[in-house]
Amino acid sequence: MRPTLRRRAIRALAACALALSVLLPGVGPAGAAGPLILRAGTDQDLQVLNPFNSVVVADFEVFTLNYDLLVNFGPDIEPVPGFAESWTQSADGLTWTFKIRPGMKWSDGQPATSEDARWTYQTILDGVASERGYLGEGYLEGYLTDSGVKTVKAPDPTTLTVTTEFATPLLLQAYVPILPKHIWSKYSLAQIGDPKVTGFFKNEPPIVGTGPYQVVEWKPGEFIRFARNKNYWGTQGAADEVIIQHFASGDTMVQALKTGEIDYVRGVLADQFNALKNEPNIATVAGIANGYTELSFNTGGKKKGYGGSTTALSDVAFRDALGYAIDNQKLVDTTLGGYGTPGSTIIPPFHTRWHVEPDKPRKFDIEEAKRRLDAAGYKLDANGKRLDKDNKVINLRLTWPDSEAENATNAQFIVEWFGQLGITVTAAVTEEGKLIDDVTGPPEGPADYDIYMWGWVGDPDPTSLLKFFQTSEIGSSSDSYYSNPHYDDLFKQQRAESDPAKRKTILAEMQNLVYDEAPYHILYYDAELHAYRTDKFAGWTNQPTQGGTPLFGYGSRGYTLLTDAAAVPSAPPSAAASSDTGSASGAPGASAPASTTPGSNASNSSLPLILGSIALVIIVAVGLVVMRGRRRTVEEE
Amino acid sequence: MKVGYLGRRLASAAVTIVLIAIINFILFRAMPGSPERVLLHGTPNVTPQILQQTRERWGLDKPVFPDQFVAYVGSTIRGDLGFSFLARGQTVSEVLAQRIWPTVILFGLGEMLAIVLGLALGAYSGWRRGGAVDYVGNGISLILYSTPYFLLGMAFLLLFATTLHWFPTFGMLQAGAQYPGLWERFLDFLGHLVLPLATVAFGLVGQYAIVMRSSIVETLSEDYVTTARAMGLRDGRVLRRHALPNALLPTVSLVAINLGYVVAGAITVEVVFNWPGLGTLAVEALTARDYPVLQGVFLLLGVSVVIANLIADLVYGALDPRVRT
Numbered sequence: 033m034r035p036t037l038r039r040r041a042i043r044a045l046a047a048c049a050l051a052l053s054v055l056l057p058g059v060g061p062a063g064a065a066g067p068l069i070l071r072a073g074t075d076q077d078l079q080v081l082n083p084f085n086s087v088v089v090a091d092f093e094v095f096t097l098n099y100d101l102l103v104n105f106g107p108d109i110e111p112v113p114g115f116a117e118s119w120t121q122s123a124d125g126l127t128w129t130f131k132i133r134p135g136m137k138w139s140d141g142q143p144a145t146s147e148d149a150r151w152t153y154q155t156i157l158d159g160v161a162s163e164r165g166y167l168g169e170g171y172l173e174g175y176l177t178d179s180g181v182k183t184v185k186a187p188d189p190t191t192l193t194v195t196t197e198f199a200t201p202l203l204l205q206a207y208v209p210i211l212p213k214h215i216w217s218k219y220s221l222a223q224i225g226d227p228k229v230t231g232f233f234k235n236e237p238p239i240v241g242t243g244p245y246q247v248v249e250w251k252p253g254e255f256i257r258f259a260r261n262k263n264y265w266g267t268q269g270a271a272d273e274v275i276i277q278h279f280a281s282g283d284t285m286v287q288a289l290k291t292g293e294i295d296y297v298r299g300v301l302a303d304q305f306n307a308l309k310n311e312p313n314i315a316t317v318a319g320i321a322n323g324y325t326e327l328s329f330n331t332g333g334k335k336k337g338y339g340g341s342t343t344a345l346s347d348v349a350f351r352d353a354l355g356y357a358i359d360n361q362k363l364v365d366t367t368l369g370g371y372g373t374p375g376s377t378i379i380p381p382f383h384t385r386w387h388v389e390p391d392k393p394r395k396f397d398i399e400e401a402k403r404r405l406d407a408a409g410y411k412l413d414a415n416g417k418r419l420d421k422d423n424k425v426i427n428l429r430l431t432w433p434d435s436e437a438e439n440a441t442n443a444q445f446i447v448e449w450f451g452q453l454g455i456t457v458t459a460a461v462t463e464e465g466k467l468i469d470d471v472t473g474p475p476e477g478p479a480d481y482d483i484y485m486w487g488w489v490g491d492p493d494p495t496s497l498l499k500f501f502q503t504s505e506i507g508s509s510s511d512s513y514y515s516n517p518h519y520d521d522l523f524k525q526q527r528a529e530s531d532p533a534k535r536k537t538i539l540a541e542m543q544n545l546v547y548d549e550a551p552y553h554i555l556y557y558d559a560e561l562h563a564y565r566t567d568k569f570a571g572w573t574n575q576p577t578q579g580g581t582p583l584f585g586y587g588s589r590g591y592t593l594l595t596d597a598a599a600v601p602s603a604p605p606s607a608a609a610s611s612d613t614g615s616a617s618g619a620p621g622a623s624a625p626a627s628t629t630p631g632s633n634a635s636n637s638s639l640p641l642i643l644g645s646i647a648l649v650i651i652v653a654v655g656l657v658v659m660r661g662r663r664r665t666v667e668e669e
Numbered sequence: 670m671k672v673g674y675l676g677r678r679l680a681s682a683a684v685t686i687v688l689i690a691i692i693n694f695i696l697f698r699a700m701p702g703s704p705e706r707v708l709l710h711g712t713p714n715v716t717p718q719i720l721q722q723t724r725e726r727w728g729l730d731k732p733v734f735p736d737q738f739v740a741y742v743g744s745t746i747r748g749d750l751g752f753s754f755l756a757r758g759q760t761v762s763e764v765l766a767q768r769i770w771p772t773v774i775l776f777g778l779g780e781m782l783a784i785v786l787g788l789a790l791g792a793y794s795g796w797r798r799g800g801a802v803d804y805v806g807n808g809i810s811l812i813l814y815s816t817p818y819f820l821l822g823m824a825f826l827l828l829f830a831t832t833l834h835w836f837p838t839f840g841m842l843q844a845g846a847q848y849p850g851l852w853e854r855f856l857d858f859l860g861h862l863v864l865p866l867a868t869v870a871f872g873l874v875g876q877y878a879i880v881m882r883s884s885i886v887e888t889l890s891e892d893y894v895t896t897a898r899a900m901g902l903r904d905g906r907v908l909r910r911h912a913l914p915n916a917l918l919p920t921v922s923l924v925a926i927n928l929g930y931v932v933a934g935a936i937t938v939e940v941v942f943n944w945p946g947l948g949t950l951a952v953e954a955l956t957a958r959d960y961p962v963l964q965g966v967f968l969l970l971g972v973s974v975v976i977a978n979l980i981a982d983l984v985y986g987a988l989d990p991r992v993r994t
Contacts, residue, residue, distance in 0.1 A: 070846065077953055080757040164722055167759075227758040228726065248918040252756055252767060253953065255844040255943045275845045280940040280949040283823065287831050288838040435956075465958070647863075650785060 066595060067272035070569060072296040072583055074287045077278045078256055081247065082235040083209050084159075084168030084225050087660065089584065090276070093226055097274065097588050098241035099209030102130060102149055102192075105586040108384060108576045109492050111204040115149055115242065116192065125199025125530060130192040135265040136211060138212050140240045143189075150186035151213040153194070159220060167225035175206035178495060178527070201530045205493040207586075212240050229399065234541045240369035244588050245274050254278060266459070270569060270596040289314065289563060296564040298584050302369025313567040318371050319560040320579040321527075322382040323489035325439070326375070326552040327358070327446070328471075332479050332513045339470075339480030341427060344410065344420040351550040352394075353404035357449045364556045367441040371561055375554030377543035378501075379494045382557070384578055386494050388540040389548040398452050404455060418454040428457045432485040433464040439485045457483075473506040473513045485555070486511075492586050493569035494539065498523055501546060519545055571595035674986055682979040689971040692740050696967075697960050700731055750901030751961040755954065761965040764950070766900070769969070772946030775862070776935055779869030780924070788920065789876040790883025795916070796908055798886060806878060814875030822868040822941035829864060836864050839943035865942040872938075873907055873927065880923050884916040891915075918989055928974050 078090045084090055085098070104114030116130035130381045136144040155178055166173045179195035187193060194203065216224065219233045226232065239247040244266065245258035258274040263466035279285040286304045288294045290311060300308065300316075308316050329336060332338030333346035344350040360374030364425045373381060381387045410418050410426070418426045430446060432439035443459040450457045462470065462484075490497045500509040502520050529535040546552070562581045564572060573593045575585035582590040724730040727978040732735055744751065750761035790810070812819070829837040837843065841861050847852040888894065889912055897907045939948030947966055954962040986992050 066847075071844070077755075077957075079755050084759065185798045226726070228752055232758050249845065251844075251945070252759070252764070254840065257845040273845060276841075277844055279943050280952055281943065284826065284839050284941060284943050287826060291831055291834060291838055293838050352870060416884065648782075648866075651782065 033650075037652070038062065041071050068270060069273045069275060070269075070271035070296070070591070070594065071275045071277055071294040072298065073277045073279050073288060073294045074584070075279055075282055075285065076299070077253060078250070078276070080227075080234070081237070081239065081250065082168065082213070082224070082233060084172060084229060087171060087374050089166070090278075093276070093584055094256060095209045096243065096592065097245045098239050098247060099211065100242045101587070102206065102210060103204045103491055105205075105575070105589070107573070107589070108578075109586055110385070115144075115210045119204070121199075121530065125528075126196055128194045128196070128203060130194070131266060132190045132192055134190050136265050137650065138214075138240050138242055139238075139246045139261045139263055140212075141263065141583060141637050142212065142214055142240075144210075144212070144242050145189035146186040146192040147189065148213045149192050149210050150184050152208065152211045153181065153184040153218060153223065155216075155221070156208065157209075159225060161474060164225075164665045167221065172208050174496075175208050176575050179203040199528050199530060201535075202493055202495060204528060205491070207492065210242065215240050244269060244592050245271075267592045269592040269594045269595060269615035270571070270599070271591065273589060286563075289565065292565060292568075296562065296569050296583055298560075298562050300561040300563055302371050302561065305371065305563065306369075308563045313391065313565055314563055315572070316561070316563045316564050317574065317581055319562065319574065319581040320373055320380065320382045321558040321560045322380060322491075323487055323490070324375055324378075324380055324557045325436075325442075325485060325487040325555045327483055327485050327555055328481060328512045328552050329483055329550070330481050330513065331515075331551050332473070334500065337474035337479065338513065339488060341429065342420045342424065343422060343481050346427055347408065347421075348549050349404065349408035350410065351553075352548070353401050353408060353410075354455075355394045355449065355550055356397050356404065357453055358553055358555070359394075359449070360554075360556055363442055363445060366445070367438050368556065368559060371559035373554045373557040373559075376547065378497055378546050378552065378554065379539060379543055380497075380557045381488065382490070382576070382579060383494050384576055385391055386536060388536075391544050391548045392548065398449065400454055402535060406477075416454050419554050425426065426453060426455050428456050428482040428486070430459040431462045431467065431481060432481050433467045434461050436465045436486060437461075442485060471511045473508075473510055476507040484511075488559070495527060498526070498539075498542060501551070506612055514546070514549070514551035516545065516549065568597050569594045570597040656662075674992075675983070677758065678979055678982050678986075682975050685975045686972055689975070690745060690968060691741070693964055693967050693971070694738060697964050702901040719768040747974070750965045750968070753954075753959055753962045755957045755959040755962065761961045764962055765947070765965050765969060768945060768947050768950045771944055772935060772939070772948065773934065775865055775939075775946060776869060777942060778862075779866055780873065780927075782870040783873035783877055784920075784924065787877025788881050788903075790874070791920075792885055792908070792913065792916070794878065795882040795885025795889070796904075803882075807830070807882065810875040810878040810882075812875070813871050814879060816872070817937070818868060818872045819937040819941050821872055822865070822938050825864045825868055826941065837861050841945055865944050867937055868938050868942075876923065876927070877920060881920055884919045885912060888912045900955065914988060921981055921985050921988065927979045928977040 074090055076088055076090045078094055079088060080086060081093060081094065083091075083095045087097060100115040102115050103111045103119070106112035114132070114134060117133040119128055119130045121128055127260060130149070132146040138144050153176065156167065156172055158172055159165075160177060175480060178518065179200050179202040180193045181203065182197055185193045196203065216233070219231070220228045223231045223233050237247045237250055241261070242263075242265070244261055244264045246261050248259045249257040255275050255277045257588055258276075260268065260272050264448065267588065272328075279288075282301060282304065285294070285297050286300060286308065289297050289308070301362075305316055305318070308314050329351050330340040330345050331351075333340040333343045335346065340346075364370065364372040365628065376393065376669060377388060378392055379387045413419050413425065420426050428450065430443055432443065440459075447457045447459050467484070467486075469477060471477070471484065473479045488497060492568075500511070501514045501516075502510070502523055503515040503517065504520070506513045506515065519542060522538055522545070526535055526538040526542065529538060558579050562583070564582065566572075571594045572582040573580055573590060574580040575587075575589055600601055695735075721730070728737060728740060731740075748762060750765070750874065753761055753764050755760050756764055787810075790806050794800075794806045797803060822904065826838060829835045837860060842854070842857055846857065848857065848971075885908075891912075894907060894912055897911050898904075936948035936951055938944070939946050940952055947970070950962065951966050953959070954966065
């Protein structure tokens with residue numbers, strides 16, 4: 033009897049199943065040897081390799097691996113030798129003399145001298161002096177202009193002299209990479225700074241620098257790969273290569289950590305973080321972010337040029353009273369899933385050397401808030417609504433940018449708490465671009481808001497978090513329009529103070545001043561939730577040691593301190609052993625031939641791939657068989 | 670096929686593309702928040718001079734209509750889609766070129782697989798209506814049809830990658846791998862392709878199977894099929910030569926319509942598997958407000974859908990003479 037269509041189909045499927053069942057088992061991971069690769073995952077994409085055009089954290093992470101700063105960041109973000117070995121400040125504080133480390137080489141073998149540093153700084157100063165006022169994205173200039181740099185000279189190959197307008201230790205925290213003059217000086221200023229100019233220098237791999245790892249491959253949107261710089265002057269980390277992998281989905285990133293396809297993840301969500309705590313061979317670290325989320329007031333209120341809805345906003349007593357109606361701990365628990373620190377002063381605790389707690393802290397106490405509002409002259413009307421001093425009902429508009437969606441949760445609480453005080457709050461999200469326009473102060477913008485939530489991210493030095501409270505910043509970066517001449521004085525003083533103890537006193541006064549006058553209520557300091565595998569690399573060191581994370585901190589320290597977890601304990605991760613670290617680590621089959629999956633824990637490539645292709649072919653074949661089966665049945669008639 | 674039919678189809682496609690380009694332009698200029706602020710996002714100390722310079726650099730200080738519009742039309746025709754805000758130094762065309770072919774491979778193959786499988790399953794189910802294959806097939810098709818792509822993708826990921834370690838979790842190729850030869854590279858690519866391809870294929874197969882099945886069932890009740898059977902023609906021949914071509918018509922339309930939705934699905938599948946295609950590009954550009962790239966992606970996808978519909982129309986015309994009036 034001629035086989036019917038159905039029998040054919042069944043036979044085909046049976047063959048399929050048989051084939052699959054034979055091929056399926058026997059698939060296992062095979063760790064092939066090769067270079068030891070550190071893979072880190074991040075949800076933020078690298079944008080550009082030219083440091084003058086860098087903006088995001090990922091960009092900065094890349095260039096601190098490639099290049100040295102003149103002065104690097106130590107374990108607690110304090111100044112340690114970088115491109116410069118040592119430095120002295122003149123008696124009047126206006127001249128710095130840096131001793132450049134002798135015998136340094138760029139990764140291409142050319143000698144690295146003070147002339148490279150001089151050229152780098154001079155190029156930035158030329159950019160400042162140019163018509164535009166800055167190069168590229170204008171991020172690097174601030175580090176030099178804030179330190180008042182005037183001139184840069186290189187009298188000999190190991191000396192760099194920098195003069196400044198005023199005395200300040202800020203120069204030591206300049207996040208400016210030292211670039212190789214012999215590569216970069218071929219390009220004009222415009223070609224270095226402006227991406228739209230013909231001949232724009234993209235600084236494509238292989239990159240030449242003096243840092244521990246150099247970029248050798250970049251696939252935009254996917255990953256960036258670094259190889260060890262053999263000419264590096266410092267401690268060589270255990271990793272021969274570093275790959276920073278971009279992920280569009282945080283869930284996929286965490287899965288990849290679990291399978292061992294990546295070794296480090298930055299930016300995990302609270303619930304994923306909790307789940308990872310129980311995974312074997314995975315360590316989690318909750319660092320304090322260098323930044324905060326705040327509730328900002330339009331202190332201009334109803335003054336001319338400002339778009340606030342009530343005069344109460346301009347009253348310190350009003351803002352202070354409202355501070356008693358905000359439970360920061362509750363916000364941390366609810367919005368951040370418990371990971372974060374309740375907010376207090378404008379310098380986050382991340383800055384262990386400069387942060388102080390307020391002298392007169394506020395506690396969450398609704399009754400106290402009510403009492404203070406009454407005492408300040410804000411009475412309740414017959415309907416239980418608060419009246420301001422013009423006898424108008426206080427209605428506050430609360431908003432936040434759509435890019436910070438978690439503030440919606442914070443908003444719910446604030447509406448509730450302020451409601452208990454008799455103040456109606458209408459909460460609505462605003463598109464980020466529009467919000468930036470709205471909160472720009474006069475004369476550049478309308479200053480049209482009452483209260484809003486956003487956040488700030490700091491630099492290694494707290495100056496950038498203190499800047500925007502100056503009177504001169506209204507119409508520019510100031511979004512609360514705070515104006516206090518005493519604060520402005522203190523700002524200039526702290527910037528010029530080299531003695532850490534004295535500087536801390538000034539900063540303490542500034543922090544307390546802003547806390548008491550409350551143009552901002554700092555809601556919380558975010559947490560940086562990272563996780564990493566402990567079975568491949570060891571020696572993970574947090575930076576800063578209290579509340580920091582091993583990677584994505586400031587500088588390349590975290591990478592150079594890593595050791596091979598599989599190595600014999602006595603093998604030191606020093607520069608001498610650098611070329612052997614990969615194969616001497618005890619990995620089996622050190623000279624494995626055709627390794628299709630070098631150095632990772634992913635499954636062996638061949639078997640599942642053959643399986644996959646066969647499955648594909650079979651699926652298509654089944655389809656065609658079913659279709660053609662009819663024709664054959666007909667033909668045989 | 671008559672030239673008139675072809676000509677009309679081409680003309681309407683061209684008009685649609687022009688409209689898409691215009692809407693594209695208007696849409697992005699109508700977004701709230703000035704683009705220059707977005708461009709400077711993250712830059713500290715934005716002074717009025719910096720704002721003005723940025724406006725000039727990017728041509729934002731000229732009036733939207735006619736200056737910016739004419740510039741836009743002129744450069745689009747030349748193929749110059751501008752510079753990416755995010756990937757500084759790269760033109761939008763470069764960015765798109767890097768990301769287009771992974772999407773084409775994934776979704777081209779996925780659609781093809783889904784069509785073949787779906788038509789086969791649907792035809793067989795419809796032909797042997799009420800049989801075991803019909804019940805099981807229909808049930809599975811419905812389940813797959815209603816499952817969102819990302820859920821399907823995450824399920825495959827969790828099962829086959831995280832738990833069983835059969836396939837890699839993410840990406841198109843292993844990052845930074847050195848391949849001894851082209852064959853190893855191809856094998857690695859295949860290994861990474863399996864899960865996303867399975868997601869796309871299974872996600873789409875349900876619709877095709879269901880539509881094909883009901884289309885066959887309908888066709889089989891037509892008079893001409895009864896006549897053919899009465900004439901003594903074998904079942905298989907009736908199905909293949911008479912019923913199938915007519916039953917295919919709705920599916921062709923469905924394929925064309927689907928291409929629009931596939932684009933949306935593309936984003937979720939690519940994000941789940943970190944597949945470096947247009948989907949992940951769109952998400953990144955959206956998050957970073959990279960307007961030129963977003964405009965480029967929208968234009969590209971819009972034009973692709975129009976062209977796909979054009980092809981579907983022509984195929985339909987080839988299949989069904991009644992349409993070619």
